Amino acid sequence: MKRFFSVLLTFAFVFSTLASADEGMWLYNAPPKDKIKAKYGFELTQEWLDHVRLSSVRFNNGGSGSFVSADGLTFTNHHVGAGCVQQLSTEGHDYIKTGFYAKTQAEEAKCPNLELNQLVGIEDVTDKVNAGVKPEMSAAEGGQAQRAAMSQVEKDCTTATGLRCDVAIFYSGQVYNLYKYKKYTDVRLVFAPEFDIAFFGGDPDNFTYPRYDLDITFFRVYEDGKPAHLDHYLQWSRTGVKDGDLIFVSGHPGNTGRLLTVAQLEFMRDVQYPILLKLFQRRIALLQDFSKQSEENARIAKEELFGLQNSQKAITGYQSGLLDKSIMDGKATDETKLRAAFKADPKNVGVADPWDEIAQAIKLQHSIYPNLTYLERMRGFASRLSQLARVLVRAAAEKPKPNSERMREFRDSNLPSLEQQLFSAEPVYKNLETALLADSLSEMQDALGKDSPDVQKVLQGKTPADAAKDLLANTKLNDVAVRKQLYEGGQAAIDASTDPLIVVMRAIDPTARAARKQFDDKVDSIVRRDGTIVAKARFAQSGFAQPPDATFTLRLSYGEVQGYQENGKAIPFATVMGGAYEHAAEHNNQSPYNVPESWTKSKANLDLKTPFNFVSTADIIGGNSGSPTVNKNGEVVGIIFDGNIESLPWNFAFSEVQGRAVSVDSRGIQEALRKIYGATALADELLGTKAEGAKAGK
Numbered sequence: 001m002k003r004f005f006s007v008l009l010t011f012a013f014v015f016s017t018l019a020s021a022d023e024g025m026w027l028y029n030a031p032p033k034d035k036i037k038a039k040y041g042f043e044l045t046q047e048w049l050d051h052v053r054l055s056s057v058r059f060n061n062g063g064s065g066s067f068v069s070a071d072g073l074t075f076t077n078h079h080v081g082a083g084c085v086q087q088l089s090t091e092g093h094d095y096i097k098t099g100f101y102a103k104t105q106a107e108e109a110k111c112p113n114l115e116l117n118q119l120v121g122i123e124d125v126t127d128k129v130n131a132g133v134k135p136e137m138s139a140a141e142g143g144q145a146q147r148a149a150m151s152q153v154e155k156d157c158t159t160a161t162g163l164r165c166d167v168a169i170f171y172s173g174q175v176y177n178l179y180k181y182k183k184y185t186d187v188r189l190v191f192a193p194e195f196d197i198a199f200f201g202g203d204p205d206n207f208t209y210p211r212y213d214l215d216i217t218f219f220r221v222y223e224d225g226k227p228a229h230l231d232h233y234l235q236w237s238r239t240g241v242k243d244g245d246l247i248f249v250s251g252h253p254g255n256t257g258r259l260l261t262v263a264q265l266e267f268m269r270d271v272q273y274p275i276l277l278k279l280f281q282r283r284i285a286l287l288q289d290f291s292k293q294s295e296e297n298a299r300i301a302k303e304e305l306f307g308l309q310n311s312q313k314a315i316t317g318y319q320s321g322l323l324d325k326s327i328m329d330g331k332a333t334d335e336t337k338l339r340a341a342f343k344a345d346p347k348n349v350g351v352a353d354p355w356d357e358i359a360q361a362i363k364l365q366h367s368i369y370p371n372l373t374y375l376e377r378m379r380g381f382a383s384r385l386s387q388l389a390r391v392l393v394r395a396a397a398e399k400p401k402p403n404s405e406r407m408r409e410f411r412d413s414n415l416p417s418l419e420q421q422l423f424s425a426e427p428v429y430k431n432l433e434t435a436l437l438a439d440s441l442s443e444m445q446d447a448l449g450k451d452s453p454d455v456q457k458v459l460q461g462k463t464p465a466d467a468a469k470d471l472l473a474n475t476k477l478n479d480v481a482v483r484k485q486l487y488e489g490g491q492a493a494i495d496a497s498t499d500p501l502i503v504v505m506r507a508i509d510p511t512a513r514a515a516r517k518q519f520d521d522k523v524d525s526i527v528r529r530d531g532t533i534v535a536k537a538r539f540a541q542s543g544f545a546q547p548p549d550a551t552f553t554l555r556l557s558y559g560e561v562q563g564y565q566e567n568g569k570a571i572p573f574a575t576v577m578g579g580a581y582e583h584a585a586e587h588n589n590q591s592p593y594n595v596p597e598s599w600t601k602s603k604a605n606l607d608l609k610t611p612f613n614f615v616s617t618a619d620i621i622g623g624n625s626g627s628p629t630v631n632k633n634g635e636v637v638g639i640i641f642d643g644n645i646e647s648l649p650w651n652f653a654f655s656e657v658q659g660r661a662v663s664v665d666s667r668g669i670q671e672a673l674r675k676i677y678g679a680t681a682l683a684d685e686l687l688g689t690k691a692e693g694a695k696a697g698k
Contacts, residue, residue, distance in 0.1 A: 022617050023654040025253050025555035026547045027170075028053050029122050029177070036558060040246045042632055049556075052634055053119055054232035056250040056554055058181070059626065060115040060417070064251035065219075066628035067118075067233035068636060069685050072221040073190065074116065076626035077641045078198035079306065081217030084111035085192050086303045087426045094299050099194040099598075101679055105227065108188035108220055113424035115417055116187055116221060117164060119554045121180035125153050125167060129176040143525025146173070148404035153178060154413035155403050165413050170548035171259070172531020179553060185420055186222035191682055193217075193672070194596040195302070200580060202592025203309045207317060207645045209571065211613045211662055212580035214672055215641035218682065234628055236686040237635035240611055240667040241561045243573050249557040249618040249640055249661065251627025253550035257652050260549075261534065262328075262335050263359035264527075265652065269322035271366055273315055279379070279443065280312035286439050290432065300429045304436075314622055317648025327653045342537045354530035354537075361526035364518070370447050371515040375454060375508050380444030383433040383468075385477045389501035391422055392477075392486050393509060396494040407516075422487065428478045438468035457507040475501045552623055557661075559617030564658045573615055577668055578608030602676040612668040614638060615660035621651055629663045638663030 026032055033044045057065045063080030067073065078085075082096065088109050089095045102108040132145040150167040157165035157178060164181040192198070197214045205211060221228045241247065257265060287305040291298040321327050339355055342348055365372075374380035378387055395418075398410035409418065441464035448455050459467045476482045476499055486493050486502070494502060547555070563573040580595055581603060587593035620627070620643055629638035640663050643650070647659035673683040 021654070021656045022557075022559040023619055023656075024547050025256070025550050025557050025619055025621070027122075027177075028119075028554060028556060030547065031556055040558075042246060048634055051232055052234070052248070052250050052556070052630065053554065055234045055634075056119065056628065057184075058117040058119070058252045058552070058554065060117060062254065062552075062623060063625045064623065064627040064640075065116070066250070066626075066636070067221075067230050068218075068236060068628075069233055069688070070230050071685070072228035072230060073233075073682075073685055074187070074219040074221055075628065075636070075639060076217055076219070077215045077639065078192055078195070078217045079215060079310070079641070080626040081189070081192060081219065082195075082303045082306070084114050084187070084189055084219075085217070086300075087112050088189060089299065091296050091299070095192060096195045096299070096302055099596075099677075100189055100192045101677055101682075102188075102190050103679075103681065105220070108190055111187045111189060111219070112426040113421060114185070114187045114219075115420060116184040116219075117181035118184070119179060120163065120182050121178075123178040123180070124175070125178045126174075126176045128153050129167065139525040139529045140521035142529060143520060146528070147408060147520075150176070151404050151406065151408065151411040151413070154411060158413040164417065168551055168553045169528075170551070171535040173528035174532040174535040175548070177553075183417075184221040184223070184228065186225075188220050188222060190218040190220050191216075191673075191677070191679060193677070194598065196592070196594055196596045197580070197599060199306070199592070200595070201583070203313070204592065206310060207313050207642060207648065209613075209615055209642075209644040209660060209662055210575045210579065211642065212575055212577075212583055213613060213641060213664065214668070215664055216639060216669060234630060235633075235635045235688065236670075237631060237633075237637045237666050238687065240665055241574075241614060241631065241637045243561055243563070245561045245637075246632060247559060247561055247616050247618060247637060248630050249559075249616075249620060249624065249627045250630065251555065251557075251620070251624040251640060252552050253555055253621045254552050254623030256550040256621055256650070258546065258549055258654070259535070259538070260652075261355055261358050262332050263355070263362045265322055265328070265331060267362045267366065269319065271369065273319045273322070275373075276315050277312065277319070280308055280315070282443070283382075283436075283439060284308050284312065286435060290435050297431070300432050304432070314648060317645055318651045321649030321652045324649065327649065330653070338534070338537055338541060341541055345540075351533075354533040357530045358527055358534075361523045361530075365523045368515050368518050368523075371454075371511055372519055374444040374447055375512040376515045376519075380440050380447075380458075381437065382440035383437040383472065384428060385433055385472065385475055386437060386501055386505075388422060388477055388483060389475075389499070389505045391418065392483065393494055393502060393505040395422075395487060396491040397509075399490070419487075422483060423480055425480055430472050430478065434468050434472045437472060438465040441468055454508045454511050458504050471500045471504065475499050477501055550621055550623065557619040557624075559619065559656070559661070561614055561616045562660075563615065564660060566658060571615075574611045574665065575613045576608060577606055577610045577612045577671060579612065581608070598676050605675045606671060610668050610671040611665040613662060614665055615644070615662050617656040617659075618661045619650065619654055620647070620661045624661075629661075637666050639669075 024032060028049060031044055031049060037043050055067050057067060057074060059065055059076055059080050061083055063076055065074055065076035068075045085095050085100060129146050129149045132149055133142045153167055154165045157180060161180060164183045166179050168177045168179050193214045200213050284305065287301045291301045378390060381387065395410060398406045403412045441458065445455050445464055486497060561573050563571050584593045584595050620640055624640050627640040628636050629640055631637050640661055642662040644660045644662065647661065650659055670683055673679040
C-alpha cells in the first residue's frame with residue numbers, strides 16, 4: 001500500500017492514453033497532462049491547475065460553482081441556488097417566479113442554510129488510514145479501524161488548520177486523500193433570473209438539446225460581514241467559444257459507477273433504480289396534486305417538485321445504460337478477463353476471489369435493504385423536521401463517545417456543518433411536510449409490512465395520513481430554540497422529551513442502527529476490502545487508465561466544443577438567444593415554453609444572434625451542475641447546466657458519439673444581464689470594469 005498513490009501519478013502520465021476519447025473526471029493531483037498535450041497541443045501548468053482549483057467552489061447542497069470576481073462574487077446554476085431563492089421567498093414575494101436582483105451589496109440577501117467549500121489542499125493519507133488494519137482482522141474490524149483513523153485524521157487537520165477536512169475514498173479504498181477546504185457560510189444572493197427562463201422548456205426539454213436556458217444564479221461570499229477578498233477567481237471571457245475549441249470543466253461530479261463490479265451494477269439495475277423510479281413517480285404525483293390546491297402550495301412545492309422530476313429523468317437515463325445489453329456485456333467481458341488474469345497470477349494462489357466476495361456482500365445488502373432504506377436512511381420519513389429529530393436523537397448518543405468511535409456524520413470535524421444545518425432558520429411549511437411525511441410513511445408500511453414492529457411503533461394504530469398529521473401538528477421542532485435546547489441538553493433532554501418526532505426516532509433507532517451496522521460490517525467493509533484487490537488487479541493489467549469514480553470531490557474534465565449527429569441530422573454546437581423566442585412560438589408560448597415578461601419587453605433591444613447555449617464532449621455527471629466551463633486561458637466561457645439524454649449512460653460507460661455536456665454561453669449571460677435585467681453593475685463586475693463607487697452600493 002505504501003507510496004501507492006505516487007505510483008498512480010506515474011501511471012497517469014504513462015498509461016492515460018488508454019482511456020477512450022476525452023473520458024475522465026480527473027483528480028487535480030493526477031491530471032492527464034501528457035494526454036491533453038498529445039491531442040490538443042496544450043500544456044497544463046501547475047500554476048494553471050492551482051488557479052482553476054482555487055477558483056472553483058463546492059455547493060454543499062449538491063452542486064458546483066466558481067468565484068468570478070475579487071469581491072467574492074460566486075457563480076452557479078439557478079437549479080443549484082434555487083433552494084436559497086425559495087427560502088428567501090415569502091407569500092407575495094416569489095423570487096423563484098419573479099427573479100431577484102440586488103442592485104447594491106446592501107440589498108444582497110443572506111441564505112439561511114448554504115455552505116460553500118473551496119479546496120485549498122490535498123494530502124495522501126492512505127498509510128495513515130490503513131495503519132491500524134492488521135492481517136488477522138476481519139473485514140468488519142478492518143473497516144472500523146479505517147473509519148476511526150479517518151475521523152482522527154480529519155480532527156487533527158481541522159484542529160491544526162481551522163479548515164473543513166474530509167477524507168476522500170478512491171478506488172473502493174485503495175487510495176485515501178485528505179481534502180482541506182476553506183468554508184464559507186455567509187453566502188448572499190445577488191441575482192437569479194425567473195424560473196421560466198432558467199428552466200425554459202421545463203421537464204419535457206430537460207436532458208435534451210438544443211436548449212435555450214439562462215440557468216444561472218450569482219451569490220457573494222462574505223467574511224466578517226464584508227465581501228470576501230479573493231486572490232483567485234476566474235476572469236470572464238469576452239469572446240466565448242467557437243466550434244472545435246478545447247474547453248475544461250472544473251466541478252464536483254456526484255458519483256459514477258464505471259469501476260463497479262457486475263454484481264454491484266446488477267443490484268443497481270434490478271433493485272435500487274426500480275425502487276427509486278417508483279418513488280419518484282408517486283411523489284411527483286403527490287406534489288402535483290398538492291400544488292393544484294392553491295397558488296401558495298404551488299410556490300412552496302415548486303423547488304421540491306423540480307428536484308424530483310430532474311432526479312426521475314436522470315435515474316431513467318442512468319438505468320438505460322444498465323439496460324443496454326452492449327454496455328453490460330462489455331462490463332462482463334472485461335470482468336471475466338480481469339478475473340482470469342488475477343487467478344493466473346502466482347501471487348494470488350489461495351487468495352479468495354474478491355468478485356465472489358463482493359457478490360455475496362451485495363446479496364446481503366439486498367436482504368437488509370428495506371430496513372436500511374426506510375429506517376436508517378430515512379426514506380420512510382420524507383420531512384425535514386423528522387430528519388432533524390433523527391439528528392438530535394443520534395447526536396445525544398454519539399457526541400459523548402470518543403471521536404473515533406462515533407458515526408461518521410458526528411465526527412468532530414463535521415460538527416460545525418451539521419450544527420449549521422440543525423440550527424438553520426430556513427422556513428418550514430407544515431402542510432407540505434405533512435403531505436410528504438404521510439406519503440413516505442405509507443410507502444414504508446408497504447415495504448416493511450403492517451406487522452413490522454417499527455411500523456407499528458411509528459403509526460400507533462393510525463393510518464399513515466393521520467399519523468403524519470398528528471406528528472407534525474404536535475411537534476415543536478420547527479422552533480430553532482427548541483432544537484438548540486434539546487441539542488445542548490444531551491441525552492437527558494432527549495430521554496425526557498415528549499415531542500412526538502423525538503419519541504418516534506427514539507423508538508426506531510435500535511432497528512435502524514442494527515441495519516447500519518450490518519451494512520458497515522458485512523457490506524461496505526467487504527466491498528472496500530475486496531474492491532482494493534480488484535483495483536490492484538486492474539492497475540496490474542492496464543495501469544492508471546481511468547481516474548477514480550466520482551465522489552463529489554473536485555475534478556477536471558476536458559473536451560471539444562462540438563455538435564453531433566442525431567437521426568441523420570446535424571445538431572449544431574450552439575444555439576442563439578433568438579431561438580428561445582422561436583421555440584416559444586412553436587409551442588404557442590404556453591408553459592413551460594413561455595418566455596418571461598422581461599424577455600418579451602426587451603426583445604427589440606437584443607442581438608438575437610448572441611450565442612446562448614452550447615455543447616461539448618467534456619465528461620460530466622450529476623453534481624457538475626454549476627461547474628465553470630473555461631478556455632485555455634482559464635477564462636469563463638460558460639457554465640455547465642445539463643447533459644443531453646445520450647450523456648446519462650456516462651454514469652457507467654463514456655461515449656462521445658452523441659453524448660454532450662450543455663453549457664450557458666458567457667456572451668448570452670452578458671447580453672441578458674445588460675439588456676434584459678439592467679444589471680449593468682453585475683455585468684461590469686464580471687468583466688473587471690466595476691466602478692469603485694459601486695463597491696459598497698454608494
